[in-house]
Amino acid sequence: MTISKMKLKYSSLFFVPFVVMLGVFLSLGLTPFSQNSIHSGDFLSQYFPLYIGLHKLFWSGDFSGLFWSFEKSLGGAMPSVWGFNSLSPFTFLYVIFPISSFQVLSYVIPLLRAGVMGVVFGYFLEKKFQGVSKHYWLSLGLASSYALSGFVVSQQYNPNFLDNLVYIPFILLGIEEVASGKRSVKLPLFLAISLITDFYTGYMMCLFVALYTFYVVFSKDISLKEATLKLAKVALFALIGVGLAAFWLLPVFSALLESKASAGSTFAWSWNSVNDLVAMPQKFILGSFGEKEWGDSKALPQLFIGGLGLFGVCTFFAKKEITLRKKLAATVVLLVLLLSFSIQGFDQIWHMGQRPVGFYFRNSWVANSFMLVLASESLMQWKDEFRLNEFLVAIFGFGSILVLSTLRILQYVETSQKILSFIIWTIILLAFFFRRAERVRRLQLTAGVVIVELMVSSFVGFRRAPYFIGNAGLKEQMEFAMAFDKEGYSNPNPFTRMEMHKGLSHANFPIAFGYNGASHFTSSLEHELIEEMSHLGLPTSQSVVNYTNRNVILDSLFGVSRFMMEGDEKRVFADVRGMYAKEGAMKNFAIYRNPYAFSLGYLTNENTATNIAFEKNQPVANINQLLQVIGLSGTNALSEVSVQEPATTNLTKGQEKYTLTNEGESAKIEWKFNLQPNKLYFVEIPERQAGSVIKSKVMLNGIGYPYENRFHENQLWMIGNGNLDQTITFAIEDAKAKEWDLRGFKFYTIDITTLANALTQYKKANDITIESYTNAMVKAHVTVTNSEQSFATFTIPYHSGWSVTVDGKKQEVKKALGFFMGVSLTEGEHEIVWRYTPPGLHLGMLISISSLLLLIFLWKKHKNE
Known part of the structure; x- marks a missing residue:
């Protein structure tokens, strides 16, 4: 069987980025079985566990877990979780293959993603310019630049930010086809896929669709009426795409309204500058990525698109074959993107009204993609002749970046990177403007140099990754996931x-x-x-x-x-x-x-359960409210223990606070007291001193205390049992803080026998039998014998999607214990059924079906015409 030249060319568009990435990984000593993995950032703590969970969800057959899960804390809505962490085709490889292969999959998928990005951008070039068939070497260089841009390299360990780069070429082609009056489903279909697989970057894609449509329509010399009709037609097909995704989007946004949006943060316009415009051009230099950028609010967007792409963007504005209208339209789009990277208000629009917490300018892929489209416009119609204006513009573009780099020093842009970039840019200039060698040889040289540049940039960028997580961590999660199944805990x-x-x-x-x-x-x-x-x-x-x-x-x-x-x-x-x-x-x-x-449900007193209201920074008082449910209050609940003032080292006591005596030395704070038999002991750690505690060592009886340093409010720690230890020594050592307010450190106790008896008796008398459950349904049975204990509390977090029936009749869902759900009962035997229906699902399905029918109608109508 012979393979056509076009198939070979497309294969190379896949394998060049694939092999470059693989070479970088190997050169850094990273394999699926090396000590370090290729991953960094949140991959181990956020993405990888969710991939395992997605695999288990699909093989369990309980697909309601896509909408609600009792595995999300005490229970929570899941569309926003799956929708943000990507349901892309690459993610579904984790569903198809066994968990035992995930360590290898996590290594291979980034390589596959890079290869696919190269192919799809080559497809764009072929459809728009016949690029692969007629300008192969330029297409290879541009496609590789697209697949290995600075954004892809810097965000490799955030896969949910990358999948849209696979869809962009189809969406852009769809916009152009719809605007030109052709029959096309690319725009609505791939926009829907974009929104379904990652709503967050899909939202950014919608904004990009608007910008690119402006560029396409206003580049043409047509009347305002005709331009308006084209804009309306593209808008219609884009809205159909959004509608096709509505069955998933509406549950996602409903979940967001009850999660992030409920935090009370509102969009407030700000003209504040968010980075340094003078330093920004250095992001076009290879390897311009720093390990601290992910958490620096003044970080710069990832703009590196390779020397060939940068050359194409510069010459786009000098090329006489490109109309002035198109140049002006491109300028407007680039200015909008520049404002988006510079002004906080515009930046927040791209990030759904908020500034991200880490990994800033997640929309850099939009700028990279658009710039490479402009570069393609210029290079695919390149005339092999010396044009002084194009030469001068390219010189000015390259030179201004180097000149500006002398005005701002960026730690991650070293002199060697500037020199190497200068050499690469010089070779590109020579290849395009000095024509002594055969054209194809010069383009081959250009493609080869750019591929080397992309490899070096990737190597430098990966070497500076915030931190590589160990393969041992991935392996441990895989082994535990299988062990939980084997032991029956799943x-x-x-x-x-x-x-x-x-x-x-x-x-x-x-x-x-x-x-x-x-x-x-x-x-x-x-x-x-x-x-x-x-x-x-x-x-x-x-x-x-x-x-x-x-x-x-x-x-x-x-x-x-x-x-x-x-x-x-x-x-x-x-x-x-x-x-x-x-x-x-x-x-x-x-x-x-x-x-x-x-049990998941138990009978309570309705008045007690529904009137619990917790207060901020009052953990003991709040837990004592819960203890009232089982009949414990006053001295039977948590009570403060009177302890002597702590012994301190290198601290001087003032009227209210302690201050560091010798600032060059660390301090020590130690509480020591006797324990009473049959008592549990707790310590409250004030949130206002959290920073000082975190920077110190917390010791309990000479052993480091295993706490979690996330102090949203005061924390309450279990520290002692009078039946196990006679004394407690609770100490804060190696303290560096200059000032300590120890008044908020309080100790509490509760009687073990009283607590144990209350819990045992309450459980025996009030537990509700759970007959069956899924993620979206809980069926329970209970017999109420006491009208004072006739309110069924279920420790399912309150959410608008839950409804309840008692003996087949729908009842009102009420809040219980502050943030759970409950239902009122009468005396007697009852069957209680809770059901979860994702808010917006039914309406979303109706919109999606209507959008599909409309798309089919328009397709057939256009065919008949």
Whole structure:
């Protein structure tokens, strides 16, 4: 079988970026089995666990997990999670292949993505300019520049920002086809795919569609009426694309309204500058990426598109074959993009009304793509002759970048990078303007030089990645995911919850391992859940809930029946060692069973359950409100312990605060007191001193205390059990803070027997039997014998998508225990059924079906015409 020349050319467009990326990985010593992986940033803590979870979701057959999951903290809406973290075809490779292959897949997928980007941009060049067939070497250089741009390299470990680069060529071709009156479904189809696979960058794609449509329409010398008709037609097909995605988009935006939007942040216009315009041109220099950029609010957009792309952009504005109208239209689009990178208000528009938290200018791919389109316009109609104006513009473009680089010093743009860029740009100028050698040889040289430039840029950029995560971390997650299945802890039946004590990288383990947990990490975590968990003294932040500082009270009321702890038993929380039964072990974790854990639902007093309202920075008072549910209050609840003033070293006591005596030395603060038998002890850590605590060592009886340093509010830590230890020494060592206010450090206790008896008796009398459940349905049975305890509280976070029926009749859903759900009952035997329907799903399906019918109608109408 013979392979056509075009197939070979397209194959090369795939393999060149693929091999360049592979060469960079190997040159850095990165393989699927090396000590370090190719990944960095949030990949281990956010993306990889979700890929495992997506695999388990599809093979479980419970597709309702796409919309709601009890594995997202105590339960939460999932469209915004899956929609932000990408449902791209590359992600679905994790669904198709077994979990045991994920370590290799995570290495191969970035290579495949780069190769596909090269092919699709080559397809764009061929359809628009016959680029691959007639200008192969230029197409190879441009396609490789597209696949290995500065944005792709710098964001390689944020895969959800990259998949739109696969769709852009089809969408841009679709815009041009629709505007020219051709029959086309590329725009609505790929815009819908873009919005479904990642709504966040899909939103940016919609803005890009508007800009590119302006460029295409106003580049033509047509009347205003004709231009308006073309704009309207493109807008119609774009809206059809949005409509096709509505079945998914409306549930996504509904979930966002009850998560990020509920945080109360509103868009406020600002003309503040967000970066340095003089320094920005240096981002066109190879390797212009720094390890600290991801968290620097003054970071610059990733604009590197290779020397060939930059040359094409410069000469675009000097080329006489390109009309003045097209140049003016391109200038307007570039100015809009420049404003978007420079002014906070414009920047926030691109990021859905907010400035990102880290990884700034996630819309850089828009600028890169548009600039490479302009470069293609120029280079694909290049006349092999010396034109002084084109030569001078190219010299000015390259030269101005180097001159401006002397005015601003960027740590990640070294002199060697400037020199190498100068050499590469010089070779490109010689290849295009000095024509002694055969044209094809000069273009081959250009393509080869640019590919080398892209390889060096990728190598330098990857070498400066914020940090490479170890392959051991990926392997550990894979092994645990399989172990949870083997041991029967995944998809537990009947319903149970469990948690493990570990750091942030394990916040998404419930989803990865398939158990109902309490921790979660995602940018779209429900804000109310974060707030309420913070009120209870748990470590949280804008996008994280870590159930690490749990205690037997919260475990029992939230139904956490198992707790996993790594390491020496002495490091296990005192209530776990004293009150839980050690059940076994899984790898390096000990598993403890909580005998007091309630069911997912239990009967409560309606007045008590519905009138609980937590206050900020009052974790003890808030937990005491929960204890009232089981009949504990006053001295039977958490009570403050009077302790002596701490012993201090290198601190001088003032009227209200302690100050560092000798600033060159560290300080120590130590509380030591005797424990009473049969008592649990806690310490409250004030949020206002969190920064000082984090920079110190926290020690409990000489061992480092395993806390999570995410202080959204005051935290409450379990520190002692009078049946296990006679004394406590709680210390803050190696303290560097100049000032300490120790008044907020308070100690509390509760009687173990009183608490255990109350929990046991309450569970026996009020637990509700869960007969069956999925992520979208809970069926329960209960017999109410006491009208004072006739309110069924379910520890499902309150969400508008849930409805409830009692004995087949729909009932009102009420808030319970501050942020859960409940329903009123009468005395007698009842069947309770909770069902979750994603808000917006039905309307979205109607819109999607209507949009599909409209698209079919327009397609057929155009065919008949």
